[in-house]
Amino acid sequence: MKARSLAGISLAAAAAALLLSCNPLSSPLPDNAVDVPVVQHLAYSGTFTYSVDPGATSRDVYFVFTNPSVTANADQKPSVEGAAIVIDGKSLPSPGPQPLYSENSEPRSLAERIAEFNRDPFKALGLDASAAARSEFPVGPGEPSFDSFGELDTLKDLGPGNATISVDATCQFVSPAPVTIADGTTRKLNIWVANDCWTIGGTKSHLVDGSMVAALADSFLMTGSANDIYDWVTAVIGAEWGTHGFSNLIPPNREITILLSDIEADNSDTGGIVGYFWAGNNFTTSSVPDSNERIMFVIDAVMYAARVPALGETVWSADNYWPKIVISTLAHEFQHMIHFYQKAIVQGAPSGTDTWINEMCSMIMEDLVADKLGVEGPRGVSPADGSAGSPGITEGRIPDFNSNSYYPLAVNSDYGLTDYSISYAFGSWLARNYGGTELLRRIVQCPETNTTAVINAVAAESGPQEESMARLLEKWAASVLLSDMTTAPARYRYNTRGWTTSRAGGLSYNLGSINIFNYAPELYVFTQAGTVPGTTFNRSSNIYYQAALGLGTARSWTLTVPQGILTTVVLK
Amino acid sequence: MRKRAVLVVLLLAAISVAAPCIDFEAGVIRGGGLSFLFGSYLEAKAAMLAETGSTSPGSLGRSLATLFPDWGVGAYGEARLLSWLSLRLEPRLSFMGASRLALTDTELPFCRYSVSFSTLVVPLLARAKLNLGPGFLTVSAGPFYGAIVGEITTVDRYVSTTMKGALTTDFGQVQFLGVSGGAGYSLPLGIGVAALELRADCAITPATGQEGVLGGEMFPLGIALVASYGVRFGGGAR
Numbered sequence: 001m002k003a004r005s006l007a008g009i010s011l012a013a014a015a016a017a018l019l020l021s022c023n024p025l026s027s028p029l030p031d032n033a034v035d036v037p038v039v040q041h042l043a044y045s046g047t048f049t050y051s052v053d054p055g056a057t058s059r060d061v062y063f064v065f066t067n068p069s070v071t072a073n074a075d076q077k078p079s080v081e082g083a084a085i086v087i088d089g090k091s092l093p094s095p096g097p098q099p100l101y102s103e104n105s106e107p108r109s110l111a112e113r114i115a116e117f118n119r120d121p122f123k124a125l126g127l128d129a130s131a132a133a134r135s136e137f138p139v140g141p142g143e144p145s146f147d148s149f150g151e152l153d154t155l156k157d158l159g160p161g162n163a164t165i166s167v168d169a170t171c172q173f174v175s176p177a178p179v180t181i182a183d184g185t186t187r188k189l190n191i192w193v194a195n196d197c198w199t200i201g202g203t204k205s206h207l208v209d210g211s212m213v214a215a216l217a218d219s220f221l222m223t224g225s226a227n228d229i230y231d232w233v234t235a236v237i238g239a240e241w242g243t244h245g246f247s248n249l250i251p252p253n254r255e256i257t258i259l260l261s262d263i264e265a266d267n268s269d270t271g272g273i274v275g276y277f278w279a280g281n282n283f284t285t286s287s288v289p290d291s292n293e294r295i296m297f298v299i300d301a302v303m304y305a306a307r308v309p310a311l312g313e314t315v316w317s318a319d320n321y322w323p324k325i326v327i328s329t330l331a332h333e334f335q336h337m338i339h340f341y342q343k344a345i346v347q348g349a350p351s352g353t354d355t356w357i358n359e360m361c362s363m364i365m366e367d368l369v370a371d372k373l374g375v376e377g378p379r380g381v382s383p384a385d386g387s388a389g390s391p392g393i394t395e396g397r398i399p400d401f402n403s404n405s406y407y408p409l410a411v412n413s414d415y416g417l418t419d420y421s422i423s424y425a426f427g428s429w430l431a432r433n434y435g436g437t438e439l440l441r442r443i444v445q446c447p448e449t450n451t452t453a454v455i456n457a458v459a460a461e462s463g464p465q466e467e468s469m470a471r472l473l474e475k476w477a478a479s480v481l482l483s484d485m486t487t488a489p490a491r492y493r494y495n496t497r498g499w500t501t502s503r504a505g506g507l508s509y510n511l512g513s514i515n516i517f518n519y520a521p522e523l524y525v526f527t528q529a530g531t532v533p534g535t536t537f538n539r540s541s542n543i544y545y546q547a548a549l550g551l552g553t554a555r556s557w558t559l560t561v562p563q564g565i566l567t568t569v570v571l572k
Numbered sequence: 573m574r575k576r577a578v579l580v581v582l583l584l585a586a587i588s589v590a591a592p593c594i595d596f597e598a599g600v601i602r603g604g605g606l607s608f609l610f611g612s613y614l615e616a617k618a619a620m621l622a623e624t625g626s627t628s629p630g631s632l633g634r635s636l637a638t639l640f641p642d643w644g645v646g647a648y649g650e651a652r653l654l655s656w657l658s659l660r661l662e663p664r665l666s667f668m669g670a671s672r673l674a675l676t677d678t679e680l681p682f683c684r685y686s687v688s689f690s691t692l693v694v695p696l697l698a699r700a701k702l703n704l705g706p707g708f709l710t711v712s713a714g715p716f717y718g719a720i721v722g723e724i725t726t727v728d729r730y731v732s733t734t735m736k737g738a739l740t741t742d743f744g745q746v747q748f749l750g751v752s753g754g755a756g757y758s759l760p761l762g763i764g765v766a767a768l769e770l771r772a773d774c775a776i777t778p779a780t781g782q783e784g785v786l787g788g789e790m791f792p793l794g795i796a797l798v799a800s801y802g803v804r805f806g807g808g809a810r
Contacts, residue, residue, distance in 0.1 A: 028729070029673075033681040035731040039624050043613055043787035044724070048739040055732035433629070465619060465632070475623075490626035490677075563785065571733060 037488055038571035039478045041471075045561040052571065053554035059571045061548040062525070063087065063559070064477040066566040068470030069539040070410040070451050085543070086560040090528050092543055110158055110264055114276050115359075115415055118336060120352030121279040122344070125287055127248060129344065134245030141243075142251030145294070147171050147190040155192060156290045157298055158278060160264045164290040167194045167261050172213045178254070179223050182235060182505060187254050189221040194261040197301035205267050206305035208260050215318040216258065216304070219327050219373065220334075226507055229327075230256075232369045233334045235505030236437045237361075237444040240338045241282070241295045244345045248287040250294075257296035258330075260304060269306035269322070274329040275299040277336040279344075297333045299326055324375040328366050331373065335365040339444050347447040354450050355412045357443065359420060360427035363397065364440050367428055368509045378424045379512055380519070386499035388483075388515035397424035398519040405480075405524045408538035409473070410451065428514060429476050430454070433491045435461040436502025437509050462491065469540070474568050477542040480523065481570045483516040537565070595652030599764065599802020600645070601662060603771060605795045607642030609670035609687065611778055613788030621674035621683060631677040640671045640686065642794040648802065650699065660697040660712065665690060665721070666773075668792050684729045690721045691792065692743075693773055695752035707759035713751070716773060718792070720746040745785065748792065750775035756798070764803040771798045 038059075042050075052061055065085050085092040122129035151171040159165035169192040178186035191213050196202050199209040221230040234240065241252045263273045277297050280288045304326045307313040313320045318327070339358055343349045353361075363378045370377025371384070380396020381389040393399070400421035409426050411419045431439055434457065442457035451469045459467040475492060483494035493500075499510040516523055525544040526532060537543060547557055561567050618635050625633020646664030653659055669688030675681055695716035702709045724746070726737040756769025771794075778789035 027684065029684055029731060030681045033731050034676060036624070036676070036682045038728075038730055038733055038735070040728055040735060041620050042726075042737060043616055044737075044739050044781075044785055045787060046739055046741075046785045048737055050738075051736045053734045053736075055734070057732050059733060463630075465623060489624045490629045490631070491623055566787075569735065571735075 037482055037485055037492075038569070039482070039489065039492065040569040041474050041478075042567040042569065045563045045565060045567070047558070047560045049556050049558050050569070051554060051556035052548075052551060052569075054551050054571070058550045058552040059548075060546070061551050061555075062481050062570040062572075063545040063547050063557075064474070064481070064568040064570065065092065065537070065543040065545065065561065066470065066473045066477060066568065067537050067539050067541055067564075068468075068473055068566055069564070070469050084560075085537070085562065085565065086558075087545060087547070088528065088557055090532075092526055092532060092537070092545065110160065111273055111276070112413070112415060114158065114278050115355050116413075118277070118279045118340060118352070118358070119355060119412075120344075121283065121340070123352070125283070127287060129246075129348075129350075139244055139246065139249065139251045142253035144188075144253055145190065145255050145257075147174050147192075147255075147257075149174055153192070155259055155261075156281075156292050157194075157259065157261050157263070158276070160266075165265070167259070168196075169194045169259060169261070170198065172198070172208075172210065173217050175217075175221065177223070179221055179230075182225065182231065183239070185254060187221060187230065187256060189217055190255060190257045191217055192257065192259045194259070194301060197260055197262055197305070204262055204302050204305075206269055206302050206307070208301050208305045209316075212305060212316065212318075212323075213260075215323070216260075216299070216326075216330075219318070220258065220330055221256065229331050229334060229369065229373070232372055232507065232509075233331055233338065233365060235507050236365070236368065236509070237335065237338050237441055238342050238346075240334065241341050242346075246345070248284055249282055249345070250284055250291075252295075255295065257292070257294040259292075259296060259298045260301035261298055262302050263298060263300045267302055269302055272303070273300060274303055274326055275333050277333040277340075279340045282340065295337065297330065297337070299329070319374070324373075327373050328370065328375045328377050331369050332362040332366050335362040335444075342444050343447070343449065347445065349447045349449050351449050353453070354410065355415045356410055356419065356423050357450070357454060359415065360423040360430075361440060361443055363420065363424040364427045364431045367424075367431060367511055368437060368440070371510050371512070379428065379514060381512055383512075386510060386512045387497055388495045388513040389518050391518050391520075393519045396519075397421040398514065398516060399521060401425040402516065402519050402523045403521050406526075406533070406535065406538065406541055406543050408541045410540040425480070425516075426476055428511070429479050429494055430458065430472075432496075432500045432511050432514070433479075433493060434458045436500065436511055437504035438502060441504065470566060473540065473542060474566055477544065478568050478570050480516050480542075481544065482572060483514060484518075485572060486513075595658070595804060596806045597650040597652075597658075597765065597802045597804045598648065599800055600647050601664060601798055601800040602643075602645045603664075603796040603798030604641065604643040605771075605797055607640050607666075607668040607670065607792065607794040608637065609668075610791040610793065611789035613786055613790045614670060614672075614687075616788050617685065617687075618672060621672065621685065625674050625676040625682060627677055633674060633676045633682075635672040635674040635685070638671045638673050638684075640669050640688070642666060642668050642796050644693070644794075644796065646693075648800065650802070656701050658699045658701070660699050660714075661694070662697060663692065663694045666693050666794060667691075668794055669725075682730065684727075686727045687724065687790075688727075689724045689746075691718050692721050693718045693752070695773070697752060701758070704757070707757055707765075709755070710758055710767065710769065711753075711755045712769065712771070713753035716750050716752045718748045718750060718773070718775060718779070719744055720779060724786070739785070741781065741785065746779050746781040748775040748779040748790075749777045750792075754798070761801070764801055767798075767800045767802075769798045769800075771796050 173191035175188045199207045378397040479492040482488035494514040621635040622632040644664045644666030648662040650660040671686035674683040697712040697714040724739040728735045754771035758767035
């Protein structure tokens with residue numbers, strides 16, 4: 001009996017020791033623990049309470065809700081409809097059915113018409129882009145254009161009301177000699193100016209002269225290496241045109257044309273379409289009767305020639321407000337030009353790139369070359385300043401993002417100014433965290449045309465971490481809130497207090513820091529007391545909710561989050 | 573779910589009807605040990621901790637699984653089918669979970685994370701017995717049904733901040749099936765039998781929650797030292 005008791009006591013003691021060896025729930029961190037910005041991506045949904053005990057340091061508490069659906073197909077309706085997010089009784093916008101790309105096939109504006117065409121010209125023209133449609137014999141090289149200074153011609157431009165208009169123009173610049181580029185081949189630049197925009201005989205409110213043409217030429221293509229938009233952009237994402245197997249595309253003749261014209265004939269010097277690349281010009285007239293059969297851009301002449309007296313611009317200079325916008329736009333449109341060739345022709349993509357991705361690529365490119373061009377670019381900060389600047393920045397794309405922080409990212413139709421700002425806010429974060437130039441090259445030089453292109457490019461940089469669009473949307477949202485800190489986790493950084501550098505083609509590229517809270521208007525965040533805009537919770541969007549400012553004592557919230565919606569908690 | 577409940581009721585009825593003519597044992601059980609969680613829910617959490625622990629691009633933090641308690645109480649009813657074999661139904665209320673200590677890419681701790689919940693575990697065990705010394709060795713094995721009861725609690729403890737989430741679940745909303753097994757030693761003591769066993773409960777279907785409420789899969793695993801005491805009824809009791 002004694003032996004039995006001893007055995008029983010021993011076993012009980014062993015059980016107790018085993019229990020006590022475990023860390024109870026509240027065990028503290030080891031002494032060498034370090035303080036870090038707090039980001040928590042919650043895995044669960046439903047109704048739950050969430051409490052924060054800030055300890056000795058008061059904290060701002062944010063909840064971010066992510067609708068991760070990026071449906072671009074009518075067969076895949078967003079899975080999160082109906083139920084609202086509720087925080088302590090306050091309802092935020094509910095997820096709901098969204099207009100899907102395939103349900104909106106009537107482009108309304110000129111910009112949309114161009115974007116729709118560029119998305120998939122072959123489809124727009126009813127042409128076969130499959131490998132079977134390609135000849136095994138490459139097309140090219142093509143005949144030179146034989147453009148000559150002072151030559152008169154009529155070029156096609158896209159006008160208002162989805163109409164094509166003919167523009168009488170004069171060749172005002174031809175590269176004095178073929179310019180040797182990085183791959184050892186040559187390029188020639190031809191600049192044509194619409195006669196009604198030229199300094200002699202022109203009728204527009206601002207007229208182009210020879211010095212403006214020369215400045216444009218120098219910024220785009222000039223003799224020497226690594227000194228112009230052509231060199232900087234092609235080093236990252238490749239050539240704009242080359243041999244191909246399609247008889248209905250023009251052969252490569254190693255020339256690029258810029259037409260300066262009053263786009264949409266609006267004579268506006270306060271905004272509108274600054275420039276465009278239309279892939280229809282890459283086709284022969286047998287397929288596209290309105291094609292100019294040139295690898296070309298169109299730039300708005302009135303805006304390029306404009307001065308803004310309110311900014312003290314008494315004479316035209318390439319450093320003035322509008323010329324800098326136009327120069328940055330050249331880099332933007334050049335990305336579209338290259339994107340079309342690399343994606344649709346070289347990679348043989350089966351469909352066009354999603355509009356928001358293509359535009360995001362263009363704005364990342366503007367960002368990458370902004371300091372080289374000496375322009376503020378989409379970041380809206382002095383190109384000489386790698387820091388995040390100072391409070392009160394109103395330039396660039398971020399202010400519009402701040403006003404509309406809950407707008408969707410993956411927009412493919414009715415793509416407007418606010419959509420540019422959302423795409424840039426996301427793209428600028430991607431580029432600063434996932435390889436800069438290499439990220440852009442990976443997105444452009446691959447056959448994927450939707451979010452897969454983005455996810456693959458990110459995954460190639462991040463290595464073992466599994467990536468998805470949902471994870472990217474969550475991380476992006478947290479990064480927005482942490483952008484006023486330079487100690488955010490490595491993939492959550494908009495702001496390093498300096499440049500983020502990457503390389504391509506032997507060249508170095510700088511991306512300046514971004515502090516979302518330095519921009520005006522300030523980031524739109526939902527609050528318990530504030531009004532809720534009459535909007536649905538868009539797919540591929542984030543809702544920022546400020547739960548507490550300077551929380552000093554423990555507090556709990558009761559949240560109801562519909563299934564499919566992701567919740568992130570950020571403390572700072 | 574309904575089918576399962578009917579089966580359990582039928583089994584209990586069969587045992588109770590047979591109880592007067594066969595050996596029947598009933599008792600209480602209590603245990604404690606360690607619990608672990610596996611599956612995509614934890615993997616996602618580990619990946620998130622690795623990423624938030626990264627201080628320079630190209631490097632990741634990591635997180636280490638740390639010991640987490642598993643304790644439970646319950647009751648059992650056991651019917652002797654053969655001289656060496658009996659069938660036991662053993663509903664237990666267990667506390668389970670998992671925890672991780674997150675380290676930055678410079679190997680400094682920055683967060684201790686835990687997820688925990690209470691579960692109702694109902695194993696149906698076949699128990700083999702072998703006489704040994706004053707008592708007998710026992711070996712048990714069988715399937716179990718598990719369901720999370722009440723809240724799923726997460727705790728994220730940082731240097732100065734603690735965050736706690738409590739997800740409300742309805743009974744049956746998060747459930748799983750698994751296998752239970754173990755071995756131990758039983759000893760007649762007083763009017764009944766005391767036993768000490770090492771027991772493992774391992775889920776083989778994930779606890780995901782209806783409508784994906786958990787956002788990932790969890791496979792609970794508990795390893796515990798279980799003490800029980802029961803009293804025998806019916807003919808043939810030794």
